[in-house]
Amino acid sequence: MLQSKGYLPYAAPLIGEEELLEVIDTLNTGWLSRGPKCALFEERFASFVGSKYAVAVNSCTAAMFLALKAMDIGPGDEVLTSPLTFAATANVIVHTGALPVFADISPKTLNIDPDEIAQKISPRTKVILPVHYAGRACDMDRILELAAAHGLKVLEDAAHAVYTRYKGRMVGSIGDATAFSFYVTKNLSTGEGGMLTTDDVELAHKVRLLSLHGMDTDAWKRYTAKGSWYYRVLLPGYKCNMTDLQASLGLRQLERLAEMQRIREAYARAYNEGLKGLEGIVLPHADEEGRHAWHLYVVQIDEKQAGLSRQSFIEELKRRGIGTSVHFIPVHLHPYYATAYGYKEGDFPAAESAYRKLVSLPLYPKMTEDDVEKVIGAVRGIMCKRY
Numbered sequence: 001m002l003q004s005k006g007y008l009p010y011a012a013p014l015i016g017e018e019e020l021l022e023v024i025d026t027l028n029t030g031w032l033s034r035g036p037k038c039a040l041f042e043e044r045f046a047s048f049v050g051s052k053y054a055v056a057v058n059s060c061t062a063a064m065f066l067a068l069k070a071m072d073i074g075p076g077d078e079v080l081t082s083p084l085t086f087a088a089t090a091n092v093i094v095h096t097g098a099l100p101v102f103a104d105i106s107p108k109t110l111n112i113d114p115d116e117i118a119q120k121i122s123p124r125t126k127v128i129l130p131v132h133y134a135g136r137a138c139d140m141d142r143i144l145e146l147a148a149a150h151g152l153k154v155l156e157d158a159a160h161a162v163y164t165r166y167k168g169r170m171v172g173s174i175g176d177a178t179a180f181s182f183y184v185t186k187n188l189s190t191g192e193g194g195m196l197t198t199d200d201v202e203l204a205h206k207v208r209l210l211s212l213h214g215m216d217t218d219a220w221k222r223y224t225a226k227g228s229w230y231y232r233v234l235l236p237g238y239k240c241n242m243t244d245l246q247a248s249l250g251l252r253q254l255e256r257l258a259e260m261q262r263i264r265e266a267y268a269r270a271y272n273e274g275l276k277g278l279e280g281i282v283l284p285h286a287d288e289e290g291r292h293a294w295h296l297y298v299v300q301i302d303e304k305q306a307g308l309s310r311q312s313f314i315e316e317l318k319r320r321g322i323g324t325s326v327h328f329i330p331v332h333l334h335p336y337y338a339t340a341y342g343y344k345e346g347d348f349p350a351a352e353s354a355y356r357k358l359v360s361l362p363l364y365p366k367m368t369e370d371d372v373e374k375v376i377g378a379v380r381g382i383m384c385k386r387y
């Protein structure tokens with residue numbers, strides 16, 4: 001992610017003076033682990049998404065895992081998710097002992113297709129785990145309908161969806177629980193970090209317990225003048241809490257999120273305008289009914305129409321100093337999933353066909369308008385060269 005001169009990485013965080021000062025303030029207070037700033041960040045994040053509770057943890061992976069554990073998911077259960085996601089979404093299901101079951105995506109939105117979910121629901125299914133791919137909301141009405149009809153929980157993977165809105169509701173306030181990522185490339189970054197939001201008081205309480213050894217009081221409460229040394233372990237928990245150093249970044253990033261989002265939207269519009277009409281490149285669909293967080297700007301290179309392969313496109317951009325990425329290798333194609341569960345090529349044709357074409361172009365508020373123009377010029381140059 002380090003920016004070398006003249007090279008535009010596909011993602012980079014925007015850290016300003018405010019973040020630096022907040023981190024220094026935390027260093028001066030001495031609360032380097034979980035403390036009052038985590039509590040404040042949780043409060044502000046919950047109010048931002050419109051959920052009753054938020055629990056700050058050290059990653060989205062931890063948020064999803066702890067939520068599944070708190071929902072009592074384990075061996076014999078099935079959890080339904082998208083194959084077009086980062087492996088963490090499926091890995092956490094495996095870690096609970098449950099079976100990861102994939103439902104193919106809609107080629108238009110690249111999100112899990114509710115019709116496919118309907119076909120995959122079995123008596124063992126307990127949770128639907130939709131992924132808001134690139135920051136575009138899944139079809140939550142249909143997903144919630146299916147969940148209600150079959151008595152399932154909905155845990156959303158909102159790693160890409162800080163600021164995503166679905167039909168007037170913020171992602172984070174829709175399903176039973178939602179997991180966010182604050183990893184370095186994400187729309188709001190704490191370096192590493194995550195948040196679980198929910199309206200369910202018991203779920204929030206259990207995730208909080210599980211995130212810190214199962215202890216019934218936080219260290220920072222015990223170590224204050226009013227605190228007591230006494231604590232009890234109510235569950236065999238894990239160590240997944242956020243720290244106040246991370247929360248310092250989070251608090252200041254949250255304050256500048258609206259501005260960062262405005263820039264993402266402006267750059268996405270510039271790409272839509274600048275790249276339209278090029279043969280062989282399919283541009284991402286905006287969300288007509290909600291708000292796309294534009295975490296990623298994902299184009300699809302149709303090798304036949306474009307006259308060049310996806311890999312050549314990536315290499316040509318790299319030659320011009322532009323970084324890209326591919327989101328994602330479908331999870332079922334990874335060796336572990338193929339070997340452990342017998343998944344194979346052809347199982348999820350829509351995800352596989354999309355995967356062969358996907359390229360994520362740089363899109364983040366730290367980029368300048370000139371950077372955006374540089375990418376547009378480079379893509380146009382590459383795509384038009386074959387004429």
Ligand SMILES: Cc1ncc(COP(=O)(O)O)c(C=O)c1O
Nearest residue numbers: 059060061086088159181182183
């Ligand atoms: C869709 C998706 N889910 C989950 C994660 C995991 O997030 P984290 O690194 O915060 O655990 C990522 C990370 O990139 C992701 O892209």
